[in-house]
Amino acid sequence: MENSKPIVSVIIPTFNRANLLIPAIQSVLNQTLEDFELIVVDDASTDDTQQKITGIDDPRVRYILQEKNLGECGTRNTGLGAVQGQYIAFLDSDDEWLPNKLEKQLNVFQSAPDEVGVVYSWLQVMNDQGKIVRMRKPDINGDVKDYLIYKNLIGTPSTVMIKKECIESDLQFDTNLRCCGDWDMWLQISESYQFEVVPEPLALYRDHDEDERGSTNHAMVTEGHLVFVDKHHQGIEEFYRQPSTLDNKHKSLYLFEIGRRLMCHGHEIGLVDAINTGKRYLYLAALANTFDVYLWMNYFAACCGSVFYTSSIQLENRLRSKLGSIRRKVTFSYSLQ
Known part of the structure; x- marks a missing residue:
């Protein structure tokens, strides 16, 4: 038919x-x-x-x-x-x-x-x-x-x-x-x-943890991102400076995200190439948005080594979680008044 x-x-x-x-x-x-x-x-x-x-x-x-x-x-x-x-x-x-x-x-x-x-x-x-x-x-x-x-x-x-x-x-x-x-x-x-x-x-x-899941498996995340950036980010140091529909603030955030992911996941499996590439992306992120102090803090923390960097990120995440919990409790308290 x-x-x-x-x-x-x-x-x-x-x-x-x-x-x-x-x-x-x-x-x-x-x-x-x-x-x-x-x-x-x-x-x-x-x-x-x-x-x-x-x-x-x-x-x-x-x-x-x-x-x-x-x-x-x-x-x-x-x-x-x-x-x-x-x-x-x-x-x-x-x-x-x-x-x-x-x-x-x-x-x-x-x-x-x-x-x-x-x-x-x-x-x-x-x-x-x-x-x-x-x-x-x-x-x-x-x-x-x-x-x-x-x-x-x-x-x-x-x-x-x-x-x-x-x-x-x-x-x-x-x-x-x-x-x-x-x-x-x-x-x-x-x-x-x-x-x-x-x-x-x-x-x-x-949203769940699974060893063979690409978003949570350290080896899969690092290896996948390294292949991706090698395939699509040749000359990224100059490419990100070129005018596009994406502004520099967003470019810096996305470069930062790649850098943090490679640094943290690369540290978990001891992959030096991922750690070095991650540090490079953190630097590019700071250059793309020069006056963002937080981006420079991340880059300088990465320069202290992956152990120090991942420990600082874990501490930051715990503090964010704690502050978020306090904020939710305060909001709930006010809603009852």
């Missing part, structure tokens, strides 16, 4: 997350838009993922088992090679969607100019108990590459829908990146396409 292909292909990569995977799948099956295929790519799991998937009675669900573990980027690429829809949506196997996620993003695409290739949304962050603890509200639209060169402002892939034509030039997730693979993909797409955001939360991001 001419219209037998689904309009949206959903890709869920997964590895040893059988219990978290089922709620993720259910959030897709509960979508108000029903014209989709769901491709679950199992990255050689050793738990009971396969048994749980085969127990789902829905013809829209397709299961692909990889015999060899390929990592997150390789697993997403397997999914990309199997899609049939005009649009592609990604969902991490520990996240969930709100019921109208696909419908709202598709509506944006259908009314947007042809040059729009990506539609993403805000997201709610939930803890292990499923309680919403905060919300992320990214809001960059249009030509976003000046932003994405410094920071993954899009966030988790679970908020993103792309046109299939975005990858028809053989664009894939870079398997050399143990983390930052999605950041790298959005940056590459931004070279040719515009981005739009739905200004409301359509995805639920589960």
Whole structure:
């Protein structure tokens, strides 16, 4: 039949997350838009993922088992090679969607100019108990590459829908990146396409610790960021000085974030290259916003070594947490008066 292909292909990569995977799948099956295929790519799991998937009675669900573990980027690429829809949506196997996620993003695409290739949304962050603890509200639209060169402002892939034509030039997730693979993909797409955001939360991001999670594993964070900056930040010392849609204050904040991450995570695994690169980014951050004393304090603390720097950051975080707790108690006290 001419219209037998689904309009949206959903890709869920997964590895040893059988219990978290089922709620993720259910959030897709509960979508108000029903014209989709769901491709679950199992990255050689050793738990009971396969048994749980085969127990789902829905013809829209397709299961692909990889015999060899390929990592997150390789697993997403397997999914990309199997899609049939005009649009592609990604969902991490520990996240969930709100019921109208696909419908709202598709509506944006259908009314947007042809040059729009990506539609993403805000997201709610939930803890292990499923309680919403905060919300992320990214809001960059249009030509976003000046932003994405410094920071993954899009966030988790679970908020993103792309046109299939975005990858028809053989664009894939870079398997050399143990983390930052999605950041790298959005940056590459931004070279040719515009981005739009739905200004409301359509995805639920589960904030939890997991050894194989790219955002919390020290080795994956450091190695992924080192590969990313080597790939995209050649000549960054001069590049950040060039005029762009991003002002110097924001550039300094994003350079600072990369530097702090490399310093702290690099220290945890004793990776000298990451520590040195992190210190260089902290210096560039201070240069980009010369009169920000806090940035210079961070750079000089880094010059004292990674042990001193990470200890000072841990102390700062404890103080911020304590002050935040006191502020919340004072606010609550006043509200009772």
